[in-house]
Amino acid sequence: MSIGASFLGGAKSRLLPPSIPFRFFSAAAVFHVLMWLGLLAAANEAVSFRGGPGPALSAVHLLALGVLVTTAIGASVQLLPVATRRTLHAVWPVKLVFWLTVPGMIALVAGMYTAWVNLLIPAAVVVGTGLMLFGVLLADNLRRASSLPVVGAYGWAALAALVLVASLGVTLAVNEEVGILPDHGAVALAHLVLGGFGFMGLLVLGFSHILVPMFALSSAPPKRPSSAGFVIALVALVLGTLGALVNNREVLAAAALIGLLAAVMHLWLMYRVLKTGMRKRLGLSFVLVRVAWIMLPATLLIGLAALYGFAGTNGATLFGFMLLFGWLLTFLVAILQRIMPFLASMFVTPPARGGTAIVAELSGAPALKIHAICHALALLTLAIAIILDSAAIFRLGSAVGLVGALAFAWFTADVIRRMLPANPS
Amino acid sequence: MTCARPAGTPRMWRTADAVHIDVRDLEPPEPMIAILRAIDEGEVDTALIAHLDREPIFLYPELDDRGWGHEILPSSCASPNCEDGVMLRMVRWGS
Numbered sequence: 001m002s003i004g005a006s007f008l009g010g011a012k013s014r015l016l017p018p019s020i021p022f023r024f025f026s027a028a029a030v031f032h033v034l035m036w037l038g039l040l041a042a043a044n045e046a047v048s049f050r051g052g053p054g055p056a057l058s059a060v061h062l063l064a065l066g067v068l069v070t071t072a073i074g075a076s077v078q079l080l081p082v083a084t085r086r087t088l089h090a091v092w093p094v095k096l097v098f099w100l101t102v103p104g105m106i107a108l109v110a111g112m113y114t115a116w117v118n119l120l121i122p123a124a125v126v127v128g129t130g131l132m133l134f135g136v137l138l139a140d141n142l143r144r145a146s147s148l149p150v151v152g153a154y155g156w157a158a159l160a161a162l163v164l165v166a167s168l169g170v171t172l173a174v175n176e177e178v179g180i181l182p183d184h185g186a187v188a189l190a191h192l193v194l195g196g197f198g199f200m201g202l203l204v205l206g207f208s209h210i211l212v213p214m215f216a217l218s219s220a221p222p223k224r225p226s227s228a229g230f231v232i233a234l235v236a237l238v239l240g241t242l243g244a245l246v247n248n249r250e251v252l253a254a255a256a257l258i259g260l261l262a263a264v265m266h267l268w269l270m271y272r273v274l275k276t277g278m279r280k281r282l283g284l285s286f287v288l289v290r291v292a293w294i295m296l297p298a299t300l301l302i303g304l305a306a307l308y309g310f311a312g313t314n315g316a317t318l319f320g321f322m323l324l325f326g327w328l329l330t331f332l333v334a335i336l337q338r339i340m341p342f343l344a345s346m347f348v349t350p351p352a353r354g355g356t357a358i359v360a361e362l363s364g365a366p367a368l369k370i371h372a373i374c375h376a377l378a379l380l381t382l383a384i385a386i387i388l389d390s391a392a393i394f395r396l397g398s399a400v401g402l403v404g405a406l407a408f409a410w411f412t413a414d415v416i417r418r419m420l421p422a423n424p425s
Numbered sequence: 426m427t428c429a430r431p432a433g434t435p436r437m438w439r440t441a442d443a444v445h446i447d448v449r450d451l452e453p454p455e456p457m458i459a460i461l462r463a464i465d466e467g468e469v470d471t472a473l474i475a476h477l478d479r480e481p482i483f484l485y486p487e488l489d490d491r492g493w494g495h496e497i498l499p500s501s502c503a504s505p506n507c508e509d510g511v512m513l514r515m516v517r518w519g520s
Contacts, residue, residue, distance in 0.1 A: 015482065082482055083453055147452055214454045214483050217461060278461065345486060 016078055018347045020094055022416055024074025025340055027102050029405075029412040031066025032333075036378075036402035038062055038109075043395040047385055048314045051188045053115035053176060061112060063324055065105045065127065068200050071332050073097060073134050075339065076203070080141045080155075083148060083210060093137055100130030117177040124173035128166040135162050150226045154206025157234055161198025164241075165191055189244035196323045197259065198237050204331055205233060205266055211335060212270055215286070216277030221269040229269065233262035249307050256304040263297045284372055288334035291376065295326035314386045321386055326379055333375065333408060337368055340412065344419040362418075367411040374404025435459040443472040449510055450478065457484045464491060464515075473515045474498070480511050492518050 038059030039046050046056040077094050081087055088094070104126035111120030138159055145152040168191040175181045213220045220226075236259035243251030270293065274282075282289075299322040306315030341362040362368075381397030384390075435456075436447045446463055448456035460475050461484070475481075480497070488495050498512040 082479070147450075210453055214457065217454075217458060217487070219455060219458060220452060278458070278465070342483075342486065346482065 015082065015343075015346055016088065016091060016094070018343065018419055020091060021074045021078040021343060022340075022419075023098055024070050024077075025336060026412060026416065027098075028067045028070040028074070028336070029409040031062050031070065031105070032405040033402065033409050035059055035062035035067060036398055036405045038113075039382075040395060040398040040402060043398060044391045047317070047391050047394040048389055049317050049320070051185060053112050053120070055113050058109040058113035060320075060324065061105070061109050063329060064195060064200075065101075065108070068324070068328050068332060069131070070102065070105075071336055072200060072203055073101070075207070075335070076134075076138060076141075078343065079207075079211075079339075080138070080145070083151070084141050084145045088137075093133060097130050097134045097137070100133065101127055104130055111173075115176075117173070120176060121170075121173045124170045128170045131162060131166045135159050138162075148210065150209050150221075150223060150230060151206045153227070153230050154202045154209070157230070157237075158199050158202035158206065161194050161202060161237070165194040165199050168194065183247060186245055186247045190241050192320060192323070193237070193240045193244050196320075196328065197240060200328050202233065202237070204328065205230075207335075208266070208270060211339075212289075213273050213277070215279070215282060215338060216274050217279045218273045218277035221273055225265060225269060229262055229265040232258060232265065236262055253304060253307055256300050256307070260297055260300045260304075263300060267293055267296070284368055285334045285338045288330050288337075288372060288375070291379075292327050292331035292334060295322055295330060299323045299327055312387055314389055318383065318386045321382060325382070330375065330379070333371070337371075337408075337411065340415045344415045347419050362411070362415060365411055365414065367407040367414065370407035371404040371411065374400050374407065378404060437463065437468070443474045443514070444469045445474045445476065447476040449476055453479070454483065457481050457487070460484060460515075461487055461491075464488075464493065471516075475513045475515065477511045477513060481513065484513075488515060494518055 038055060042055035042059055045054055046059060049056040049060070051057065077088070077097075104123050107119055107123035108127050111117070111123050138155065142152050142155045142159070145155065168187055171181065172184065172187060172191060175184055175187075181187050209221055209226060212218075236255050239251055239258060240255035243249075243253075243255050299319065302311055302315065302322055303319040305311040306319050309315070311318055344362075378397045378401030381400060382394060385392075385394035385397055435451065438445050444463070446460060448459050451459065456475070456477050456479075460473070460481070463469055463473065485495060493515050494517075495513055495515045498514050
């Protein structure tokens, strides 16, 4: 048996079939396009969005659920079993997660767009069920992750946040019909904090401890400061959630300050990883990663300023925008453009030289350059639009973002096209 | 070869036909880094056999970039999916 053939057999035994992660990544790429379309259509409302059903809320959830959560599920189910050495016993639960969450998300954003509670509530329950099933799969893998204590700690905390954010999401949907919550806005802010900084944020911070060193060819960050950073981030999250629920500005401010400390520690650890890495030229994806890293403390500073009225009339909107678009979306598209060609390379024939060719050819793809430029321009334009409360500028920024999302969808399709002839499963 | 797992830093030794590196029990991505360092620093003049406790899928593109081929060897547990580890043989193309 040739070296290449035996390698392919080994890799396939431990990787999921490519259709599994790529169905999540493809859905995320489509939701990405729909999200920018939604913002374009809802510019008048979105530029000063504070919550409540309507087109802006549906666009926000196209991003939060459609792009961010879908990407996180696809990456987690593929990469965690490899890292923890725990092969999934069956693929059907992951497929079921897809068929619950993705159609559920489509129904949910439709319900939000139309403010039709008869669609909104069952869709929220279906998405929540899918996320809980994903949570079970994640927990099953995390309990085997004893060799990755820091990643495991972030994973467990993210899982707890997922349960809470999904529960609050269903409660908010039900509240649209029966009005059970005394302060809908407070619960909605807690939902944002738990979803953005909790589930997604903790997953991003945790996975960074393994993915960034792998890309930079560096040792993992030292355990003690990493663990300290995790504890500080968790304290900030708990305080932020409680502060939102009880609507207490001082508690929220304390959460933001502690969160800033956690962010600075994380960035310092990542800086050390890059500085000591064997690979210095990290390409376009790490330009976006660096932008995302700047956005993390910037988000917390803007949140702090908004609490005390120093961020303008749309300070709260700017905070949510920086969190979801500036930090999380930028980071995830950066990582996604890195791991998709890599995963595709594992399934081409012959795997050795063919795989390398895919990674090399796609790392500098024109579509990625167009996406990066449009993404950065859209971030800047939308931030200016929110500060100036200008729907016209917001519309312009959304159009630029849409062009970037289309380029990213093209890139995703190109990756899949190169992989399909070798493995049609 | 036994399935014993020394803790701590990677251990290297030489046999007649290969240089061996044991990176079991190291936390990812340390196994990959240790293997690439051994290759990049010219410590391997024949084949390199790595003893790992998980398949290093992120390593493969790096080996390709450096002109090295790779194959999974049958482990002491007689299965490529042996929970006790993976043995990966790497050779420079053309050698």
